[in-house]
Amino acid sequence: MNNQKTSMPILLLLFLFSSHAFALDPLDILITAVKPKSSSVSVAVWDLTSNKPIYSYNAHQLMLPASTQKLFIASSALKELGTKFQYQTSIETNGKIVNGTLRGNLYIRFDADPSLTTNDLYTLLQQVKSLGVKHISGNVLLSAPLKKTSRAKGWVWDDLGICFAAPISGYILDKNCVTAELLPTKGNKSKVHIFKHVPLQITSTVYFDPKHVQQDCEMALNKVSINHYVIDGCHHNRRKVPLEVAIPDPQQFALDFVAQSLSELGIRVSGRVSNNKINLISNEVHISKVIARHNSEKLPALLKEMLLNSDNMIADTLTKKIGQLEFKTQGSFVNGTRAIKKTMKSLGVDLSDAVLADGSGLSRYNLVSAHQILETLKAIHDTPTLKLLTNALPVAGRSGTLLNKHAFNHPPLKDIITAKTGSMSGVSCLAGYINIKGKHKYAFAILENGISHKQSKKQPFEAAFLKGFIEQIKNGSS
DSSP states (O other): OOGGGGGSOHHHHHHHHHTTOTTSOHHHHHHHHHOOSSSEEEEEEEETTTTEEEEEESTTSOBOOGGGGHHHHHHHHHHHHOTTOOOEEEEEESSEEETTEEESOEEEEOOOOTTOOHHHHHHHHHHHHHTTOOEESSOEEEEOSBOSOOSOTTOOGGGTTBGGGOOOOSOOSGGGEEEEEEEEOGGGOEEEEESSOOSOEEEEOOEEOTTOOSSSOOEEEEEEETTEEEEEEEESSSSOEEEEEEOSOHHHHHHHHHHHHHHHTTOEESSOEEEOOSOGGGOOSOSSEEEEEEEOOOHHHHHHHHHHHTOHHHHHHHHHHHHHHHHTSOBOHHHHHHHHHHHHHHTTOOOTTOBOSOSSSOOTTOBBOHHHHHHHHHHHHHOTTTGGGGGGSOBTTTSGGGSSOTTTSSTTTTTTEEEEEEEETTEEEEEEEEEOTTSOEEEEEEEEEOOOTTGGGSOOHHHHHHHHHHHHHHTTOO
């Protein structure tokens, strides 16, 4: 069927086809009607009420899953870490406090907590001061449980200065992201205002061009040294520009922030503020006395944030944490994704032919099938310990990444689709559940790759397919 008929109502299309092709599956007719001409699609649908397959189209073809891959991480994390899991950041010492002097070293043990903020760490250091410490005779040593590789293979290089691709380090503060704004100054020049007093420098050579003197006007973010960016180029008006900039070197940022905070608190350090060379993973016993501790929210709350708002930092730190605990070594993308494949197999999901390069789905090396995602949705639905994840997914037109998504914030998809979105340049995916009152419940996975910029402006394929499928359900065809 040609693309000119895709604008016709789905019900009319089905009627026209059914009058000439009684042997064809109505969903095959639907796919023919709405499938884009230039991109590749993969679809799998399962009836959860009657526990039987409903439809499969290229369901075993490996494709880029984008953030629908986070369903693997959420399932694995619950299975391996449990609902009571929390990240713990602690300050410890092997010395004693005598007359305002801590005689010994101060140890700050990071735990790759994706929710830890600079305010949280500052509060921990205030607790040290509250013990009467004005002077540390030894060193302040920071340690973290993850390997230094902070970006997965296959991440797009020109995304790396943006916060959604911030480095996944053992040292995380404010999601390794700094918020700022670019402001116009006299003579159409510019300056950068950073909202928090943090050890990151952003300078600007951008000029504002409200009269469009330069036809092609764009800005570029360039790293010039450790935790120092320069923004250059031009901007076609004089309105301020919000900025979200990834911290290039989280370890150095953490060291600088601790040194800066201790100075602000009036605590003098005779030794160094540096990275602890000892691998603490091989020795889980705390060095000595824990004098301050910060706990993250428990795992279900972290997973809800991850799925609802597609938080890449949480997904990738959990991936590394699972690898760390499974192999009892520093967590990495490699051992984390290996551990996730192992866990998913124990849940009945075979990922042996899938390619997992990270947890977030950012990597262009990831390859997963709609069938594998569907099997994960079935496991979530059927496994009591995983079922809480169904309430953590975005609801069409109501929450998270489906709140304002085109075609999902009004009927017939609004309220009845609960699903994880996945999108990047050229990729649009959706995986979740269909809940229609008084009807069967369905799980579905829809992957589309190879979307052109022109095509992306049209109604998404997943929306067109789901509208047609729901229409069939309401008319008793499925």
